[in-house]
Amino acid sequence: MLKTAMEMDKAAIILKLLGDKTRLTMVKILDTHDCCVCEFVEIFKASQPSISQHLRKLRDVGLVKEERRGQWIFYSLNKTNEYYPFIQQLLNQLPSQDYKLKELEEQGTRITCG
Template sequence: MLKTAIEMDKATGILKLLGDKTRLTMMKILDQHDCCVCEFVEIFKASQPSISQHLRKLRDLGLVQEERRGQWIFYSINKTNAYYPFIEQILTQLPSQDERLKELEEQGTRITCC
């Protein structure tokens, strides 16, 4: 087995997790930008508990990491995760999601919690 190969069970689990459009979009955004829950609530027009649940699933697999800044928690993609090279190949095939953050900035709702 090649050193860079990923186990079929792990690949299946990651692909299943990323099969959700919201989580896949979150991962694409987090690949370039740190975000807090409130920003994702605005981007996806979803409830805070729903967004937190998506982030928990990504965090439980070690795909995202969190960093406390004051009373707020910011999420970023975990590029040190052993499976990041596998995920990175998927993310590079996806269109940029920067316009979603630009819309938040234009509305004045980017990082409203800070």
Template sequence: MLQTSLSLDNAALILKLLGDKTRLTMVKLLDTNDCCVCEFVEMFKMSQPSISQHLRKLRDVGLVKEERRGQWIFYSLNKEQEHYSFIQQILEQLPNQDERLKVLEENGTRITCC
């Protein structure tokens, strides 16, 4: 993908969104996994409206996308977003978060439906 120049305003907006630990963790997880709101609720021990608010902020700037699968809406990182290469450089510096998903699987709370 052709790297477009990132304005200071766009960089500041992305960094502000990722400056929240919950959103940063969500984005790291969504880089390699699709997740449902209810999985994040369980994972972060937060209310569904709080999780939805975090996801809305990420979706509004195009960082995440959603896909309906039956009754569930799954979120994933939008790798076609024009500034994904900038985000990817940040995510590569972070520790893997897949252990959070393993805990959900062990507890039987990981959504596996399609």
């Protein structure tokens, strides 16, 4: 699958990005749910600029895409990215993170921006 040195370099960049627990968790959540920054702020108890920085890094390599809905931007995993099959194998080995969104729903903060 990864044939050239350039592809190996790109794979290394993606794996380095996913080596961060916050980004890895974000990608796992985004594999099944669209989320906005405010939801990740609640999930990770992190600042909005910090969350936006994580999302920007994922977007810059094409793993994450954004869609404007009204005044809000929602993020999702870009399953058309050429490296999605590569990371999908990794994501399939990880435990579901759906409980994090369920906790937000129970707290009434699931869609604070919607």
